[in-house]
Amino acid sequence: MDEGSSSSSSAPKKMDFNERFKMLHKMRQTTRKENHEQVVEEDRRSKLPKNHEAKKQRDQWQVQELEERKAAEEKGLDYERVKALELSADVTEKLEQKRKRKKNPDLGFSSYEDMTLRQHTRLTAALEPDLDNYKKMRECVGGEQFYPTADTLIHGSHYPTTSAMDKLVGDVKGQVKRREQYHRRRLYDPDAPIDYINEKNKKFNKKLEKYYGKYTEDIKEDLERGTSI
Template structure:
């Protein structure tokens, strides 16, 4: 064997351990990289789940704004309870301490809210939102209605499907007559509304010296409105009619 062959064999023997060490290092590096990738993937999934939970919670708050109000109310009640306990420990009157910390603006806002809660129709009268008043009245009237399903079925059988569920082409021939109980309920409701209206509307003082130009209360109100808007234009004509000099 020549010297060249011996040298090459020695180099191969030296390269074999070094190549094995390199493979081991590469394997360790790949394992560390895979572990890092798995960790990043886990963090990404956790972040995705957290973002989805936040989006769902925000959507729930938007669809149910009362939830946020309830949360604020719970926080306020907890804070109020802690303050009450602290005042009891210190021997201080809680209501007095609370009144001393409350500003005038907060008291005014609270009074306005209480008045608005007692008379919700007042805001509708101020803003002209009569639709809200009508809806509230309809809910109040329908709340007391107790449906009679036996009468419902009997009337449905007597009239038939076409007359009981009329459409745009159905001719109403007067077969549907309300029951006596329904008529009594309607009459009672109308009388109650009249009594309520008489209590709410303030009666004007009667002036005996004023000229009587009306036949009943509604006619008096109507004449007053006419005089309010057209009185200044018809004043001369009315005076001429009274004197008999009108043409």
């Protein structure tokens, strides 16, 4: 009786052990498979270009923008206006400044020819032609004098209006004033007191004078008076 009961009790234990062994073996296979998949994925990512993620995000953003633009057109709305209304004022201002810099980038000084071309482009972009006076001048002059060729002598055939001459004079005066202000920032005053040891210290002292100069006037006067005595 005891032997039968002991054998019957050991059978479930043996079955329980087999079940646990199978479960552990299955978990081990699953873990090994997951580790292998992770290794393969890491190897695939390591072989991708460095800018892959950024390019992927940019592509997703472009697709989303196309979908939003299409939805706005279907509703009869201006996409740029709708997008601008969703942005804050400071973000809109930064985007506008970025657009202007991209349209007219400041490349610095490279040559006098490039500088002249940039000046010409800036001046012509600010022109506001008077179409009424243009039409009147075309009717008065006409012919080859109005549409000259390389062999046409046009001296004395064009008579600018008073408003056009005043506009030209004002523009030239404005250029002169801006040029003077531009160079004035770079003038060197030999009589100015030297209170710096190098250029970096000079700029630092100018910043201190700008923000704290009015609070330290008395101290500086006392120090200069004591030095002179």
